[in-house]
Amino acid sequence: MQMILFKMNHQNYLISADAVEEVIDTIRITKVPLAPHWIEGLINLRGTVLTVVNLSRLIGVPTTEINRNILIMKQNEEKKGLLIEEVVEVVDIEAGDIQLMDEEGYDEYYSGIVSFPDKVANVIQVNHMIFE
Template sequence: MQMILFKMNEQSYLISADTVEEIIDTIHITKVPLAPSWVEGLINLRGTILTVVNLAELIELDKPTDPRNIFIMKNGEEKKGLLIEEVVEVIDVQPADLQLKEDSEFDYYSGIVSFSDKVANVIDVNHLIFE
């Protein structure tokens, strides 16, 4: 399965490429008054207004100082942006490489994948951002 490896605050994360329609560089984000802290704001993507969710705020991490990319997430016809620090690469992960986390207190962590030089948490945030 194809997964996108990205980093936030010097930690590595993986997200399924099936849930990401495209990856864009960060563009101007308009703040929304009284929005939850994890809503970064709104963007205009080729004439379509999308809500941008700050992943670090959503999963309670320190906010990155220099977010560079936005995942355009899709769920049926609905789309939202997911602000992250930096995309590293798209990789193929074999199902046998995925170690499932069954005892995690957070429902967005679905497992980990070990590489020779790092460990990456696999996250699934669609159910959080498309409620």
């Protein structure tokens, strides 16, 4: 399966490429008053207004000053942006390469880890959280 490898706060993460429609460079984000702390704001993507979720705030990791990319996530006909620090590459992962985490005491957005020769990446699934 194809997964997108990206960085946030010097940590590596993987997300299924099936859930991502496209990757764009960060564009101007308009703040939304009284929105939850993990909502970064709204963007206008080719005439469509999308909500942008700050992934680091959503999963509780320290935020960074520079966020270079937005993952345009899709679920059915709905789309939302996921603000991340930087996409590294698209990688092919075998299902057996994912070391699953035990359910007890693990957060609802981490589903496992993948070890590479030079790094380790957390596998995350956030569609169930951003498309409520």
